[in-house]
Amino acid sequence: MTILLHACCGPCSTASVCRLIEAGWTVVLYFPNSNIWPEAEHAKRYEELLKVADHHKLTVIKERYDHEKWLEAVAGLEREGEGGARCSRCFAYNLAQAHDKAVELGIGHFTTTLTVSRFKNSRQIFSVGEQFDGFEAIDFKKRGGFEASTRLAKEMGLYRQHYCGCEFSGENKRFASVRR
Ligand code: SF4
Numbered sequence: 001m002t003i004l005l006h007a008c009c010g011p012c013s014t015a016s017v018c019r020l021i022e023a024g025w026t027v028v029l030y031f032p033n034s035n036i037w038p039e040a041e042h043a044k045r046y047e048e049l050l051k052v053a054d055h056h057k058l059t060v061i062k063e064r065y066d067h068e069k070w071l072e073a074v075a076g077l078e079r080e081g082e083g084g085a086r087c088s089r090c091f092a093y094n095l096a097q098a099h100d101k102a103v104e105l106g107i108g109h110f111t112t113t114l115t116v117s118r119f120k121n122s123r124q125i126f127s128v129g130e131q132f133d134g135f136e137a138i139d140f141k142k143r144g145g146f147e148a149s150t151r152l153a154k155e156m157g158l159y160r161q162h163y164c165g166c167e168f169s170g171e172n173k174r175f176a177s178v179r180r
Contacts, residue, residue, distance in 0.1 A: 002026040003136065004105065006098040006112040007060075008033060010048030011153035011160050013142040014111040016140045017056055018148070028107065029053055032063035032097040034070040035090050041066075044086075049161045055156065063097060079167050083121060086168065091128040099132040109134050116140035116149050119164070 003025045007013040013029065020027050020046045031049055036042040042065050073093050077086035095112060102110040112129065115138065117120040122139045129135040139145075153160055163170025 001111065002028060004021055004028050004030050004098055004102040004110040006032070006094055006110065006114070007049050007052075008094075008113050008165070009161065010044040010050075010052050010121035010156075010158045012113040012116045012140075013035060013049055013052045014152035014156065014158070015129050015145045016056070016116050017052060018152070019138070019145065020111075021056065022125075026092055027056070028105070029058050029060040030063070030110075031060060033165065034066045035086045036068055037167045037169055039067065040066055041161070041165075044159060045161065050120050051156060057111075060061055061101065063101075064107050071110075074166075080118075080168075082164060082169055083124070086166075087120075087150070088124060088128055090164065090166070091125055092131070092139055095129050095132055095135070099134060102134055107134075109136050109139050111136040113140065116145050118146045 005016065005020065005027050007029045015029055029049065031046055031143060033042060036045060046062060050060060074089050077089060080086035081128060098110045112125065114120055114125050118141055122141065123126050126137040129137060
């Protein structure tokens with residue numbers, strides 16, 4: 001069985017890919033992530049994902065970066081805290097793209113690496129993902145998944161970012177007033 005894996009970054013993909021391969025899935029990696037800002041960071045995270053893909057000999061499909069369109073999708077939610085409504089909208093944005101790509105490729109299943117992070121609520125991600133046909137609700141942080149991802153990322157020498165992704169997250173908040 002083939003599954004399209006929405007990959008948010010290299011480190012989160014390490015343990016998630018291993019879990020899926022162990023479970024017998026053939027994995028195709030998908031990197032949309034127009035939420036990531038700035039674009040150089042998007043490029044950097046993609047480069048790290050390529051290292052994971054190369055390690056497992058997996059195909060990676062990269063989507064065109066369009067941060068302005070993502071900003072339109074989360075308009076009015078810029079001041080929401082992490083884990084709030086903006087993040088649900090952000091999950092829906094990327095998972096809708098993953099769903100559409102899976103349909104385009106004739107792949108019947110898709111899921112996301114987002115659940116591996118201990119900073120993200122898997123139930124919130126599932127409630128968004130389950131709106132799309134073919135979504136597999138897999139909690140990658142379970143059974144030591146988060147710890148495995150940090151260990152594997154370290155072993156592979158991957159760059160590990162210190163903020164979620166958009167200009168409204170983590171250390172990037174200070175840039176938010178400039179962007180609005
Ligand atoms: S904090 Fe992360 S999940 Fe939330 S909107 Fe920004 S990039 Fe998306």
